[in-house]
Amino acid sequence: MSEVSWIAVDWGTTQLRAWAISAGGEVLQRGASARGMGSLAPDQFEAALLELIDGWLSGDKVTEVVACGMVGARQGWCEAPYAEVPCAPQAMARVIRPQVSDTRMRVSIIPGLCQRAPADVLRGEETQIAGLLAVQPDYHGLVCLPGTHSKWAEVGEGQVLGFQTFMTGELFALLSGQSVLRHGMRGDQPLDWSAFELGLRAATERPLLGALFGLRAEGLLEGLAPAAAWARLSGLLIGQELRGLPERWQGLPVCVIGDGEAAERYRHALATLNLSARTLDAERVTLAGLAAAHRHIRGGT
CATH class of the missing domain: 3.30.420.310 (2-keto-3-deoxy-galactonokinase, C-terminal domain)
Structure with missing residues (x-):
């Protein structure tokens, strides 16, 4: 199997999904669990993620993990503040990187969007x-x-x-x-x-x-x-x-x-x-x- 270059994560309220991606953009492996944001305390997110991706990580490099979804909510792992529309869909300047104890990975959480009038949010x-x-x-x-x-x-x-x-x-x-x-x-x-x-x-x-x-x-x-x-x-x-x-x-x-x-x-x-x-x-x-x-x-x- 090709070497894992980075890991994509979509972390919703009820489900966690992850993909191991090669340098060429190929999906090497998929994983999913029922450990969504709604079932986790902030100090449980790293362990829940590692349960799914531990086998994809290498001991001799740091693998980038890019996550979107409710993982960045106020009740999630680490809040990624909303960007206000009109704006680009991904406000990369507002990406949040929660502290992790596992040195094999670096996690980046993409923020959601908000609208003032009428009030609305999405992640x-x-x-x-x-x-x-x-x-x-x-x-x-x-x-x-x-x-x-x-x-x-x-x-x-x-x-x-x-x-x-x-x-x-x-x-x-x-x-x-x-x-x-x-x-x-x-x-x-x-x-x-x-x-x-x-x-x-x-x-x-x-x-x-x-x-x-x-x-x-x-x-x-x-x-x-x-x-x-x-x-x-x-x-x-x-x-x-x-x-x-x-x-x-x-x-x-x-x-x-x-x-x-x-x-x-x-x-x-x-x-x-x-x-x-x-x-x-x-x-x-x-x-x-x-x-x-x-x-x-x-x-x-």
Whole structure:
């Protein structure tokens, strides 16, 4: 196997992912664990990281570890203060290097971004946006990043101009799993796309709070199938999210960064609005963004 040149890390709230990278940019090994930021105290981060990457480190050199995500949050390993938009997606002047006891590595944490009005923050997504710009430097449009908290960012001239967060994924999980709606829903089957589209349309026809209970009522009175109710709820919430996008973003091209069904739901929802969105693999752009940060840290271009 080629020698490990540096290590890329994406450290979220619930998961830690790492990649061993060669000097030529090849991914040599991948690793993942459930030791996300949310389960660790500040003095536990180094050990959690070493559990995953110890075998990739060499005793005769210092390996650069470049990390993004919630590892740099106030509750994380070491806080990397936000950079305020408009700005380049990665504020490399604000990179934080936590103290480590293992002399085989040096860790650099990329800061997130903030917006004052309306108030908003993100961490980790800035690196995916940087990855998109590494692939397409002249991109000017919207970036959609589905997730528990989905992010929409306007990008132009190499900068993040503004962004907005929607708690769509978290709200979907709470409503489908803990509210009264849970009694009439099942999400263990392939997504019913017809029902999903009905939910999208309902987002423009009824106030959200009334439409939500309507799913429960249809289950009781009309026999709405649990799988269809689950898909309708997803469409209803994503439809509301799309309705909430600022007017100034209308007409801009859209790039969805994500994988699997989650990204497909957004692409499908945009298509119903006659918006064609390209989709990029999340791992690809994350690694491209971390590689861009690594080049800067090493003094490259």
